Amino acid sequence: MTDAVTSAQTPVVSMDAITKTFPGVKALDQVRLDLYPGQVTALVGENGAGKSTTVKVLTGIYQPDGGTIRIDGDPVRFAGPKDASAAGITAIHQETVLFDELCVAENIFLGHAPRSRLGLIDTAEMHRRAAALLAEIGAPFDTYTMLRDLGIANKHLVAIARALSVDARVVIMDEPTAALSHKEIEELYALVETLKSQGKAILFISHKFDEIFRIADRYTVFRDGSFVGEGKIAEIDENALVKLMVGRAVDQIFPERTVAPGEDVLQVVGYSHPTEFADIGFTLRRGEILGFYGLVGAGRSEFMQTLFGITRPSKGVCKINGAIRVIRSPAAAVGNGIVYVPEDRGKQGAVIGLPIFQNITLPSLGRTSRAGFIRLAEEFALARQYAERLDLRAAALDQDVGNLSGGNQQKVVIAKWLATQPQVIILDEPTKGIDIGSKAAVHDFMAELAAQGLSVIMVSSEIPEVIGMSDRVIVMRDGRIAAELSGDELTPETLVRHAAGITAAPRLQEA
């Protein structure tokens, strides 16, 4: 232990005052991060805190706008991923970047395979060195195995072996346990210990507090792209770490809402899916905004897709206005007044190639048609009505939607849904990746919809937004409802605690 402390005096990698700006968003603002040899540093923060951007800066994918990266105390500049890799920094990503149709040894040495005198790949030497690496990390398969025959956990091992093959000094693990089973996670922990004992510096990114406290030696906390604290794991507890993470008061301004929710519109009872979620039940009232919070992968979007009829539940009942409705297709959902604005911009996007007005009326053509033919005048009137309501700025409604700006395209998409006159609108991460000003506009609009009697389900991973906008919040964890919160219970701490599954909550002990 004393050994680790002395070596901890000099970080292998030191990021200082790193700033990275994207148009409209300051992703990183003067952050610092130190990684020490033989130690695991956990990088902690909410979604959007800047963790992924930090990894990309560290691996040379992004170039910082300001600040210094030092390796062994010497300032360096990474012009690209190759430079970072040459400096001994390697990342193991959430989705491992490997090739299914190549064997394990080829995956490990792709791009830097040992060469024979003729310049050809020295296959024997490659397999020999790969076998040595696999033995080092205790991998239970040989170097000739095709990658596609390996499970996700073993693919991680290959990725780690690849990292070791370039003589990495810094290993970045970005949510490495997200897709692993309990047993596989234990094996990964053992491997992390091995890497530590070899003196590698490890950056460990995770949302799961149990694993942070299990394997990390140090922590660094980011919040909204800024550095907020660092220290030794041994000197902090879960509650203090949560406080650091969500720390500030909700500083964004959210619209005032006065309308009291009305009668029940949507009732979901016992919705289950064979693999994604189980036993989801809730009631949504008229004019209410119901938030769905949870970590990425908690099953929120999967549940919403089932509610919308894209996938089918294995069990469960859905009632709309008190009557049981079987929703087996998106068309049935739209017909029953439920619409879904998905998270993915590409998916929710407009149909390029169709003019604006045809995009708006696409799901509502039944209402503007007589005897199977579209009435162009009625169609145009419907499109104009909703374009005006959303203050859509376009030269003409028959211009191609592809010529509009991103913000106006989004208005077209929302107009499209409102034109169906829905009762329930599901918004999946409605403000993800948009700047503060546009966020406020989306929030105002959501409040306005609710005030007009529309019921809103908002899936969001941003704590301020969840707390600021929702009347009630359902927290999901591992495919189940972990808590339903409203009023005073709705604090950043309780949200994070339920989402991450932290049981020892001092608040509850007090109560």
Place this chain on the structure above:
Amino acid sequence: MTRLIPLREMILAGAILGLLLVIASRFSGFVAPGNLVNVFNDTAPLIILALGQMVVILTRCIDLSVAANLALTGMVCAMINVALPELPISVILVIAALLGALMGAINGLLVWKLAIPPIVVTLGTMTIFRGVIFLISNGKWVNSHEMSASFTGFPRAEILGLPVLSWTAVLAVLTFALMMARTPFGRSIFAVGGNPHAAVYTGINVGKTQCLAFVLSGALAGLTGYLWVARYAVAYVDIAGGFELEVVAACVIGGISIAGGVGSVAGAVLGALFLGVVKNALPVVNISPFWQLAISGSAILIAVAFNARAGRTKGRIILKSADTSS
């Protein structure tokens, strides 16, 4: 409706007119009204099939089985005529369209329910359909003397100076133009090809729409099968061999994006007419018909390169300086 005749179609129409002028400057007889009617009539099957292919390509699929479908339906119609010479032509027409639609439905269901790539499905059914012709005919020809006069006479019968075959093409063009512009189904075809994910969330069943596109394509191929066999008064295994590629070529030349979602009825018709004019003009100007393949091929490459250039300018403006300067 500003997009009724978009720029790309205008350019293609101009190219066809230019081609006619060049030919007319040496052989004025080619542009005589009577000859133009012949050229149009000769191109009619290509126009009809290009319409069906257009719908299929718009939904991000491709139908390579149209020519085999045409040949099989044509053979079946010819054999029915031999067996039952008294059967009215109207019944034959219905049978041809239904049989063609059935074959299209096989393609469509395989694409929809088994999610097999359309190019694989239709490559397979193309071979199967040709094989079935051989099986039912034992490889024998059905010749003109075996067919009834009304059977062979129908496509050649003239109404207002235009043969029924041509009128069928005109009717198909008008029907498809109305369908694409004015029905929810037509709209959903563009949506499925333009952004299938968004289409799903809009409540459009992507697979079903693609399946229906194949059914339409098949029905048109079947209908053309009868007209083809009756017009040439012969049916055998290999009729319209390789015609499917000509149909796809007409669509591509007509500006229908092979990536789906972009294209128009006018484009498909003009693409077919371009190929039709080239094919009919070459013998007149004394160029070997073998050149036709090279010319069609060049036209395809030019059309695709042209469309790719047109599409490229639509990129997002990422550079701030570029945004402010524009």
